[in-house]
Amino acid sequence: MSTVGDEKLRISDLHAFYGESHILHGIDMTVMQGELVTLLGRNGAGRSTTLRSIMNMVGKRTGSININGRETIDMPAHKIAHLGMGFCPEERAIFSSLNVEENLMLPPAVRSDGMSVEEIYEMFPNLYERRMSQGTRLSGGEQQMLALARILRTGANILLLDEITEGLAPVIVKTLGEVLLKLKERGLTILLVEQNFRFAAPIADRHYVMEHGHIVEEVHAHELEAKAEMLNTYLGV
Amino acid sequence: MATFLGINLFGLFGQLLVGLINGSFYALLSLGLAIIFGLLKIINFAQGAMYMLGAFFAWMALHYMGINYWAALIVVPLAVGFIGVMMERYLLRPIANEDHLYSLLLTFGIALILQGAFTHMFGSSGMSYAIPEELKGGNRLPFMYLPNYRAWIIVASLIVCAGTWYMIEKTKLGAYLRAGTENPSMMQAFGINVPLIVTLTFGFGVGLAGFAGVMAAPVYSVSPDMGSNMLIVVFAIVVIGGMGSIGGAILTGLGMGVVEGLTKYFYPEASTTVIFAVMVIVLLTKPAGLFGKEA
Numbered sequence: 001m002s003t004v005g006d007e008k009l010r011i012s013d014l015h016a017f018y019g020e021s022h023i024l025h026g027i028d029m030t031v032m033q034g035e036l037v038t039l040l041g042r043n044g045a046g047r048s049t050t051l052r053s054i055m056n057m058v059g060k061r062t063g064s065i066n067i068n069g070r071e072t073i074d075m076p077a078h079k080i081a082h083l084g085m086g087f088c089p090e091e092r093a094i095f096s097s098l099n100v101e102e103n104l105m106l107p108p109a110v111r112s113d114g115m116s117v118e119e120i121y122e123m124f125p126n127l128y129e130r131r132m133s134q135g136t137r138l139s140g141g142e143q144q145m146l147a148l149a150r151i152l153r154t155g156a157n158i159l160l161l162d163e164i165t166e167g168l169a170p171v172i173v174k175t176l177g178e179v180l181l182k183l184k185e186r187g188l189t190i191l192l193v194e195q196n197f198r199f200a201a202p203i204a205d206r207h208y209v210m211e212h213g214h215i216v217e218e219v220h221a222h223e224l225e226a227k228a229e230m231l232n233t234y235l236g237v
Numbered sequence: 238m239a240t241f242l243g244i245n246l247f248g249l250f251g252q253l254l255v256g257l258i259n260g261s262f263y264a265l266l267s268l269g270l271a272i273i274f275g276l277l278k279i280i281n282f283a284q285g286a287m288y289m290l291g292a293f294f295a296w297m298a299l300h301y302m303g304i305n306y307w308a309a310l311i312v313v314p315l316a317v318g319f320i321g322v323m324m325e326r327y328l329l330r331p332i333a334n335e336d337h338l339y340s341l342l343l344t345f346g347i348a349l350i351l352q353g354a355f356t357h358m359f360g361s362s363g364m365s366y367a368i369p370e371e372l373k374g375g376n377r378l379p380f381m382y383l384p385n386y387r388a389w390i391i392v393a394s395l396i397v398c399a400g401t402w403y404m405i406e407k408t409k410l411g412a413y414l415r416a417g418t419e420n421p422s423m424m425q426a427f428g429i430n431v432p433l434i435v436t437l438t439f440g441f442g443v444g445l446a447g448f449a450g451v452m453a454a455p456v457y458s459v460s461p462d463m464g465s466n467m468l469i470v471v472f473a474i475v476v477i478g479g480m481g482s483i484g485g486a487i488l489t490g491l492g493m494g495v496v497e498g499l500t501k502y503f504y505p506e507a508s509t510t511v512i513f514a515v516m517v518i519v520l521l522t523k524p525a526g527l528f529g530k531e532a
Contacts, residue, residue: 056425057422057425057426076425076430077422077426078424078425078428078429078430079428080426080428081426081427081428082428087426087427089423089426093420093423095415095416095419095420096419097415097419098412098415098416102412105409105412106412106413106416106427107427107428107429108427108428110428154427154428
């Protein structure tokens with residue numbers, strides 16, 4: 001069921017602040033059911049802050065964030081996951097006080113149809129082999145897989161993934177690309193912050209380009225070639 | 238008299254027993270401190286006052302309401318824990334984002350107020366609380382006489398400590414706690430109500446002190462300064478064990494009780510200072526404490 005259907009996420013006029021710094025200046029975007037959308041842009045453009053704002057992990061936010069038709073701008077942080085959100089932060093946030101399996105089992109289920117532990121170990125065999133190791137003893141790639149696996153187990157069907165390929169070897173990046181395609185086939189909705197445009201381009205349906213806390217461009221997959229030059233200017237690749 | 242290599246075994250085992258009893262209380266109190274420090278990063282100076290409250294509540298429950306020791310053992314820790322919940326929710330949470338010095342001073346102030354209030358109401362000479370009927374008497378062992386109530390203190394506090402350790406280290410709830418200590422905002426993003434866990438943890442840590450207070454009422458005099466006397470030693474123990482280590486707090490508490498007991502036998506003059514001497518040595522050689530992780 002890879003059909004693109006209802007609106008899963010709609011953000012209008014989102015402003016976000018960390019203390020005195022005003023980071024996001026009126027973001028508008030939508031993500032439809034089953035879509036894989038990327039946020040492109042240079043470091044500091046506000047892409048990670050956009051994801052963290054959706055999870056209510058910033059100092060202050062104003063505007064509107066609609067998840068599955070529910071307004072969440074005034075919702076406490078711990079309630080947002082239960083709308084079916086899964087967040088994979090840039091720093092991966094694997095817990096060193098827990099082993100791999102405890103890390104995997106940690107987040108409570110937010111929906112009933114999450115992947116079973118068997119399915120997860122099938123998708124990430126390395127995690128099974130190292131399930132008794134301390135979480136932070138894993139390699140960077142394994143930690144990334146663990147960070148992704150633990151939100152798949154919860155049944156989250158809207159995934160916010162922040163720089164999941166950062167610093168990883170090409171072979172692992174390739175594996176992650178295959179995993180994302182599988183998740184897309186399952187009908188999951190994915191909002192991906194990505195620096196590695198070559199990784200994102202072939203798998204994404206749409207791209208938003210951010211600069212200085214604004215969305216400056218929206219590019220559909222079929223427009224990539226036509227808008228290549230403009231993208232180069234914004235991303236400096 | 239039983240002697241071995243010139244050592245009076247009756248005296249030695251007697252002091253060892255006293256050491257284990259004190260160690261049991263040290264373990265319960267430092268465990269509560271370690272749990273609270275681990276999750277909230279608050280050094281709870283009111284922990285001694287909560288222990289004192291536990292003893293006074295047990296005494297008041299018996300004399301004003303006829304609630305016996307066994308019921309008090311359940312009700313009093315809950316009552317003290319509830320006071321802890323209120324304290325966290327309405328006093329500590331508003332200053333949670335300030336420097337930790339503020340919460341330290343606040344808990345210190347609460348301890349002074351409680352101690353002052355109970356001195357005003359009950360005087361400072363202390364009151365006695367009878368050992369429950371079921372635990373009177375004792376057994377003559379080969380080298381010592383073991384009063385039942387003292388044996389009960391050691392067994393009960395070991396069970397409570399071991400149960401708490403198991404809950405934190407081996408259960409899902411404990412995993413939430415450990416992970417919440419490490420990265421609270423990520424736990425919120427997973428959908429876990431971290432502020433609620435923080436409140437309940439504080440209540441539980443304080444409730445442990447209340448439990449220790451009920452246990453202590455029949456063996457120590459119930460007096461307003463019983464907590465502050467205990468707290469200084471317990472802080473030294475927490476430093477020796479390593480801040481925030483659950484198992485470390487329990488083992489160090491018991492171990493230091495025994496060290497203190499042995500010192501009382503071999504060199505009584507040093508018995509009140511030996512723990513602080515150990516603390517100095519540990520700080521010089523292993524600043525994070527015996528069980529603490531090096532930063």
